[in-house]
Amino acid sequence: MTIRTATLKDIEELLIFEQGIIDAERPMDITLKREKTYYYDLPYMINEPSIELLVAEIQGELVSCGYARIVKARECFQYERFSYLGFMFTKNEYRGKGINKKIMESLYDWTRSQGVHEVRLEVYPNNPAAIKAYEKAGMKECLVTMRVDLREKM
Structure with a gap:
């Protein structure tokens, strides 16, 4: 397995991963649109220096991904910046093999390097x-995080 930085050549597969995440999250979040939607601007994420988008590849097949984005923290926190992780996805047949953990560890390393x-x-x-x-x-x-839909409270 290879963990590497995503490139623009990976976008087609990453778009499929993104829809996999959205499909998995729809039953958990009634606020998500029912029609096709997107979470990420992948070309921006790949080219933005404050974001590290990684993929895991096994024998030329992309099997997992995740990103870290450096964010300015609110003044009330002890730290000035933090790394926000997202787009954590692993194909079903590769889950439970520690791939997500390896991506996270690589994102931790990148975060430290920043x-x-x-x-x-x-x-x-x-x-x-x-x-x-x-x-x-x-x-x-x-x-x-908690929420209320005020249209339902009328």
């Missing part, structure tokens, strides 16, 4: 497999 030491991500609380994978990579629960 002089940043705080890493965060968001995960749906009703996605125990993802939570377990992130915990294996050293993550701990920090905050729960």
Whole structure:
């Protein structure tokens, strides 16, 4: 397995990965559009120096991806910047093999190389497999996001 920085040549496969994430998250998030939608501007992410988009490749096949984006923190935090992880995806047949953990460890290394030491991500609380994978990579629960649709409260 090779972990490498994504290139513009990877976009076609990354678009498929993105739809896989959206399809998996729709049942967990009633606010997502039901028609085809997109989360990411992939060409921007590949070319932006404050973002590291990685892919895992096995025998020429892309099997997983994830990114780290350096973000300015709010003044109330002890750190000035943090690394936000997202676009964490692994093809079904490759899950449970530690690939996501290796991508995360590579993103941690990149984050350190940027002089940043705080890493965060968001995960749906009703996605125990993802939570377990992130915990294996050293993550701990920090905050729960809550919402209300005021149209339903009338």
